[in-house]
Amino acid sequence: MLERGEVLGIDPNTNTGFAYGIAGEVPRLWSIDFRRDGDLHDYYGNLLAYAAAFLRDNPVKLIGIEEPLAPSGMGGRSNHDTTMVTIGSFAIWIGIAKAKKIPYQPVRVETWRKHFIGVGRLAHIKSASERRKEGKRLVEHRCKLLGWKAPDDNAADAGGIWDWAGASFMSVRPDRLQLFGA
Numbered sequence: 318m319l320e321r322g323e324v325l326g327i328d329p330n331t332n333t334g335f336a337y338g339i340a341g342e343v344p345r346l347w348s349i350d351f352r353r354d355g356d357l358h359d360y361y362g363n364l365l366a367y368a369a370a371f372l373r374d375n376p377v378k379l380i381g382i383e384e385p386l387a388p389s390g391m392g393g394r395s396n397h398d399t400t401m402v403t404i405g406s407f408a409i410w411i412g413i414a415k416a417k418k419i420p421y422q423p424v425r426v427e428t429w430r431k432h433f434i435g436v437g438r439l440a441h442i443k444s445a446s447e448r449r450k451e452g453k454r455l456v457e458h459r460c461k462l463l464g465w466k467a468p469d470d471n472a473a474d475a476g477g478i479w480d481w482a483g484a485s486f487m488s489v490r491p492d493r494l495q496l497f498g499a
Contacts, residue, residue: 319420321487322378325371326479329383329406331360331399334471337375340483346465346472357401364406368413380414380421381482382407383429383474422482426452432484433477434459 321340328334331352338344351363385403407423414421427437434455442448453470460467460476467473483489 318488319379319486321483321489323376324479324483324487325375325377325380326475326477326482327380327382327410328471328474328478329385329403329410330471331402332469332471333364333406334469334473334475336472336475336479337377338479340379340487341489343463343465344476344479346460346467346476348469348471348475351406352402357398357405360402361405361409365409365413368409372413372417372419377419379482379486380410380419381429381478382410382421382423383478384423384425386426420486422486424478424481429478429481430456432481 323338324336324340324344326334326336326344332348332350334346334348336344336346349367351367352360353363355363385400385407411421411423413419430452431437434452436455439448439451442451453474456477457467457470457473460473463476465473465476467476
């Protein structure tokens with residue numbers, strides 16, 4: 318177990334979701350479009366510059382990051398650019414974490430969702446796009462119940478990853494629940 322401290326949760330994507338804060342407290346949630354109006358190479362450069370600056374300026378005791386899905390496991394629902402973004406982003410974050418000796422934990426989407434919303438894969442929903450949509454809706458709803466302000470579904474996903482990392486490796490759960498209103 319790691320000592321309680323700052324956790325960075327990352328949902329790597331073109332619009333990358335982030336959650337940051339001390340495990341068990343209310344995280345700050347945000348997302349950034351690293352591609353902006355550029356191409357894949359701009360995405361990599363923008364992400365690398367941001368990651369290096371963030372980890373230089375903010376203490377991080379643990380990074381939780383969603384593992385990219387293998388294109389072969391996507392059943393034709395991915396394209397070359399998406400694959401390059403998710404795998405490239407994952408590689409950049411892991412490389413910087415290794416170089417800075419920051420502990421990190423990759424996590425499959427099914428694992429952190431099982432922890433955060435109680436179900437890993439919504440197998441009762443046949444359509445892959447509907448499963449994805451419902452999963453994201455449930456994660457956003459859970460963030461709202463916790464009183465976390467997620468600006469979009471990527472930030473909400475990062476919040477779920479952040480919560481999983483803190484609970485799994487620092488044995489910390491949220492200090493308070495906000496069940497009604499937000």
